[in-house]
Amino acid sequence: MTNNQIDCMFQYENEQAGPPGGRHVLGRVVFGEASTAPAVRDGAPELGLHMASPGFDHFTEIWTTDAPAQSGEHRGLVYAHDGEYLFCAGRVPESGTYREQTREAYEAAFELMDRLDYRHVFRMWNFIGGINEDNAEGLEIYRDFCFGRAEAFEAKPDRVHCMPAATGIGSRSGGVSFFFLASRTGATQNIENRRQVPAFEYPPQYGPKSPSFARATRLVTAGGDETRGAVYVSGTASITGHETLHAGDIVAQCELSLENIAHLVSSGNLANGGLEGGHDLKDLRWVKAYVRHEEHLPAVREACAGVFPPQTHVVFLNVDICRDDLLVEIEGIVPAPVY
Structure with a gap:
């Protein structure tokens, strides 16, 4: 059993505070005004994303653990691992098509996980420039990306089990940037x-290959009580069944997105999947809200303020969503309770 815990923090623009005492940086993601190639800086991998804009948030997402980490590079990826947790980041340059490059990038990531013995990936993020635009062959770039990602997962022996919580969201610059987290001994429980x-x-109407992710993933440390695991909630939108609802209505889309998250983490939904425990919206701590149109920011802020308590850190980003009729997408983390 490991006592090592992974944690997230948001460091806002112009803040100087670093990780809490005794914590070690596993990786950083800069949500700023430029995309930068992944690199190891100050001993930790760092990825720069063009996600910030005037009126929205500029911040750095920092992942920390209790143990010192070793960093390195592998086939264009940068990573750090501490014996229990792995942080890895990569970037696919802007191109006419993305299927092949995405598949190769994911295959490199899986190869790294196997080589370092981190078999339990529990959270992935993908930031896709021009997400709703067509590629050079006339296929929407998000569907092009999903094609390559799915092919990489299909090569895995247990593709459904290994597909974790994930976000596929727009970026304000071209290309595809991504990062993910994996554990060596923790158990992952995917939640639908x-x-x-x-x-x-x-169904096929959403592209030649379906998106490859679970609605949420719970991570339980080795030997731990499964009800005490952290829950990583995927990007969640105004979708019921497989269809977008409330096209053009930002207030209704916010409400349904939050309702979907509330139901997803509830005791009833977990029990339906054979899992114990349960949570409320107020239990989420690190939340990102992706807003398509700048003028909708006040409505999204109001909706989030109505359900998340003051101790929840909510950031807002002005980017496109994976479907052109979606106006908002929300994700978050329910941290493992501390007793």
């Missing part, structure tokens, strides 16, 4: 929402 079709079972 009874009100939604699993993304990996979407």
Whole structure:
């Protein structure tokens, strides 16, 4: 059993505070005004994303653990690991098509996980420039990306089990940037929402390959009580079944997105999947809200303020969403309770 815990923090622009005493940086993601190639800086991998804009948030997401980490590079990826947790980041340069490059990048990531013996990936993020635009062959870039990602997962022996919580969201610059987290000994429990079709079972109308992710993943440290695991909630939108609802209505889309998250982490939904425990919206701590249109920011802020308590850190980013009729997407983390 490990006592090592992974944690997240948001460091806002112009803040000087670093990680809490005794914590070690596993990786950083800079949500700023430029995309930068992944690199090891000050001993830790760092990825720069062009996600910030005037009126929205500029911040750095920092992942820390209790143990010192070793960093390195592998086939264009940068990573750090501490014996229990792995942080890895990569970037696919802007291109006419993304299927092949995405598959190769994910295959390199899986190869690294196997080589370092971190078999339990529990959270992935993908930031896709021009997400709703067509590629050079006339296929939407998000669907092009999903094609390559799915092919990489299909090569895994247990593709459904290994598809964790994930976010696929727009970026304000071209190319695809991504990062993920994996554990060596922790157990992962993927969670679906009874009100939604699993993304990996979407019908063909959403592209030649379905998106490859679970609605949420719970991570339980080795030997730990499963009800005390952290829950990583995927990017969640105004979707029931597999269909977008409330097209053009930002207030209704916010409400349904939050309702979907509330149901997803509830005791009833977990029990339906054979899992114990349960949570409320107020239990989420690190939340990102992705807003398509700048003028909708006040409505999204109001919706989040109505359900998240003051101790929840909520950041807002002005980017496109994976479907052109979606106006908002929300994700978050329920941290493991401390007793």
